[in-house]
Amino acid sequence: MIFFTASAILAATVSLGYALWLFLTERATRFMAFAIAIFLLLGMGDLANLMYRTAPTKDIAFFYLEVYSTIGALGILTLFESSVSLPMYSPKWIHLLAIPELLFIGMIWETHLIQYGIEKTQVGWLLTKPGSMYIVAVLYTYLLALLALMIFYGFYKTQVNPRLRQALRWFLLGVALFMSASFVYYVIPVAYGIPDPNPIASLLLVLLTAWGFRDLGHSQLVKLALSQTLLEVSPDLVMVTSPEGEILFFNAAVGHHIPDAVKIKSVHSPQVFGPEFSLDKPEQEVTIANRAFLLESTPLKDKWGQPGYLIIGRDITDMKRLMEELEILSITDPLTGLYNRRYLTTRLEREVSLAKRYGRDFLVFMLDLDDFKMVNDSMGHRAGDYVLTQAANIMKSRFRETDVIARYGGDEFAGILMTERLDQGQEILTRILEELKQSDLTWHGHKISASFSVGITSFKCSGRNVESLLAIADSALYEAKR
Numbered sequence: 053m054i055f056f057t058a059s060a061i062l063a064a065t066v067s068l069g070y071a072l073w074l075f076l077t078e079r080a081t082r083f084m085a086f087a088i089a090i091f092l093l094l095g096m097g098d099l100a101n102l103m104y105r106t107a108p109t110k111d112i113a114f115f116y117l118e119v120y121s122t123i124g125a126l127g128i129l130t131l132f133e134s135s136v137s138l139p140m141y142s143p144k145w146i147h148l149l150a151i152p153e154l155l156f157i158g159m160i161w162e163t164h165l166i167q168y169g170i171e172k173t174q175v176g177w178l179l180t181k182p183g184s185m186y187i188v189a190v191l192y193t194y195l196l197a198l199l200a201l202m203i204f205y206g207f208y209k210t211q212v213n214p215r216l217r218q219a220l221r222w223f224l225l226g227v228a229l230f231m232s233a234s235f236v237y238y239v240i241p242v243a244y245g246i247p248d249p250n251p252i253a254s255l256l257l258v259l260l261t262a263w264g265f266r267d268l269g270h271s272q273l274v275k276l277a278l279s280q281t282l283l284e285v286s287p288d289l290v291m292v293t294s295p296e297g298e299i300l301f302f303n304a305a306v307g308h309h310i311p312d313a314v315k316i317k318s319v320h321s322p323q324v325f326g327p328e329f330s331l332d333k334p335e336q337e338v339t340i341a342n343r344a345f346l347l348e349s350t351p352l353k354d355k356w357g358q359p360g361y362l363i364i365g366r367d368i369t370d371m372k373r374l375m376e377e378l379e380i381l382s383i384t385d386p387l388t389g390l391y392n393r394r395y396l397t398t399r400l401e402r403e404v405s406l407a408k409r410y411g412r413d414f415l416v417f418m419l420d421l422d423d424f425k426m427v428n429d430s431m432g433h434r435a436g437d438y439v440l441t442q443a444a445n446i447m448k449s450r451f452r453e454t455d456v457i458a459r460y461g462g463d464e465f466a467g468i469l470m471t472e473r474l475d476q477g478q479e480i481l482t483r484i485l486e487e488l489k490q491s492d493l494t495w496h497g498h499k500i501s502a503s504f505s506v507g508i509t510s511f512k513c514s515g516r517n518v519e520s521l522l523a524i525a526d527s528a529l530y531e532a533k534r
Contacts, residue, residue, distance in 0.1 A: 053105075053176060056247045060102040063251040066258050067095030086134030087261075093127040094254050101250065105176030113177035114170055118160050121167065124234075125157050128197050131227070135203035153196060156189040190239060197231050214314050215300060222264025226257035289345060289365030292352075293319045297331055300360065309340050319363070331361050343369045385459040387437060388444035396458035396466055400518045403468060407511050413472040416521045417481060417508040418529040424463035427500060435495045436463075439502055442493055450484045465504075466522070474510060481506050505532040 071091035074084060100120035107113035129150050136146050159165045166189050169181030201224065208220040233253035289309065292301040297319045306313050312323055319325065325338045325347065336347050345365040352360050383395035391399075403414055421443060428436040440463060447457050447465065457467040469477045485504060493500040507528025514524040 053174075053247075056105065056176070056251065057102060059251040059255065060098045060105075063255040063258075064095045064098035064102070066255055067091045067098060069095075070258050070262055071095065086130060086137065089130045090127060090134070091258060091261075093123050093130060094257065097123040097127060098251050098254055101248065105248070107177060110170065110172075110177070113172075114167075117167060117170060117177070117179060121160050122157050125153055125160075125193060128193050128200075129153050132196050132200040135200040135207075138203065138207045149196060149199070152192055156185075156193070159183075159185060159189070194231065194235055194239075197227075201227060201231070219261075219264040222260045226260035229253055229260075230257045287367065289347075289363070291319065291363040291365075293331070293361045293363065295360055297361075299324075309343070325365075331363075337368070338365070340365075343367055344372055388441055388459050390444050390448065390465070391456060391458035393458060393460050393466075396456060396460065396468075397518060399456055399468065400521065404511065404516075404518055404521070408516070413510050413512045415469040415471060415474065415477040415508055415510050416514070416525045417467055417469065417477065417506055418460070418522070418525040419465040419467075419481070419504050419506045420529055420533065421463040422503045422505055422533075431495055431498065431500075435500070438495055439493060439500060442491065443488055443502060443504070446487050446491065447484055450480070450487065466525070469508075472510070474508065477508055481508065505529060507532055 068091070071088045074088045074091070097120060100116055100123055104113055104116035104120050107116055132150060132153075133147075156166060160167060163183070165183040165185035167179055167186070168183045169179075170177050171180045172178075173180075204220065204224055204227075208217060208224065211217045211220065230250070230253040233249040237248060237250060286303060287305055289306045290301075290303040291299065291306055293299055298317060299313070299319055302313055310316075310324060316323055319331065320329070325340070325345075329336065329338060329347070331349050334349060336349075338345050338347055344367070346368045347363055347365045350362045350364075352362055383391055383398075385392045400416070406412070407414060421439065424436065424439065427439055440459075444457075444459070444465075451457050451467070452470070454470040455468060457465060460466040469480065471477060485506075488502050488504065491502070493502055507525045507530070509521065509524045509528060511521060514521045
């Protein structure tokens with residue numbers, strides 16, 4: 053009896069103290085609110101059990117037995133409701149399973165269908181005459197507890213975060229031990245001959261849970277880590293770290309893109325976001341498994357200071373690819389695939405600026421297809437487009453990578469030759485002209501002869517800006533056509 057009394061007092065003190073600590077440390081998320089209620093009921097149950105066993109009279113003992121039974125049923129109800137409140141799919145009707153347990157609580161106080169008579173033994177007062185509904189109520193209560201454990205276990209299996217898995221693992225172990233001890237003692241009558249193991253089992257439940265939840269960090273981090281409904285279904289990477297970068301939580305998206313994340317301790321490890329990553333940068337772009345992510349690091353603050361960082365990474369691979377495609381479209385002629393007039397002007401401004409700074413030279417040319425209007429008028433615009441496309445393909449294949457060729461408008465082309473020698477520029481354009489003349493351009497059985505006229509000038513000979521360069525090259529072009 054001394055052992056039972058000491059263990060009951062210790063268990064009640066630890067349970068109530070842990071519930072109070074959870075409440076005062078502001079860990080009252082929805083799940084933690086259930087946890088506080090469970091440990092509060094656990095501690096009150098240990099006290100009611102002690103009062104029941106050590107009551108001075110039979111009537112007082114029977115009253116505390118009813119209190120103890122009610123607290124136990126409420127504890128199972130809280131455990132069950134906490135399990136179905138987890139962010140997993142649970143049908144709404146499952147809450148109806150709690151109704152019979154509430155009816156059993158009513159029977160405890162209004163009838164003798166569950167508890168009928170008690171007697172004093174060597175281990176204190178004990179229920180020796182169960183009511184006719186006792187076995188039904190007990191079995192249903194333990195089945196409800198078993199269902200709750202199965203739901204918790206299913207939730208545990210879906211988690212990729214090692215810290216949350218660890219917390220759930222210890223909590224499940226503690227609940228399983230407590231329910232096993234309670235079942236053995238109250239369902240198997242022979243166990244009445246031994247001291248009640250429930251206070252020790254409840255103490256183990258509290259200690260195991262506290263041990264498992266020790267690494268879930270500060271209050272704000274726990275709130276984030278347990279907000280699974282949004283975090284786990286989010287396609288964005290979500291990670292929570294300590295101020296030093298220790299990984300405290302990550303969602304399923306992180307586990308998908310970084311399979312080894314479960315083995316990595318720190319966010320500063322190169323296997324996570326690369327060697328250039330820093331928590332001090334509010335925004336940074338990183339590459340993970342050949343995909344681009346924009347990371348945002350936000351300090352988490354509470355009234356005690358900064359307990360860590362929240363990192364959110366958005367996959368911007370498709371957006372970057374789309375932007376690159378739009379950029380290409382904005383500087384490309386859709387018919388020929390050459391650069392357009394906009395890009396040529398921008399590039400010329402850059403080359404003029406560099407030429408002025410470093411005193412170098414380059415060539416600019418304007419090119420116009422001969423008799424192109426006749427092709428359009430006699431064969432149609434589709435034939436004209438065909439000639440433009442073939443001429444553009446020849447130019448693209450013969451110009452160097454450092455040169456620029458653009459469709460300037462209609463049948464006019466213009467470009468930049470990155471050389472200071474006028475004769476070299478003339479040689480390149482002459483080769484292209486000869487290849488165009490010798491090409492077999494045939495449109496619906498009609499051979500088309502194509503050639504061009506060209507005007508060329510250099511930066512040093514043509515003024516000091518883009519407009520003068522293009523104007524002089526254009527004048528030279530029309531001189532060549534005449």
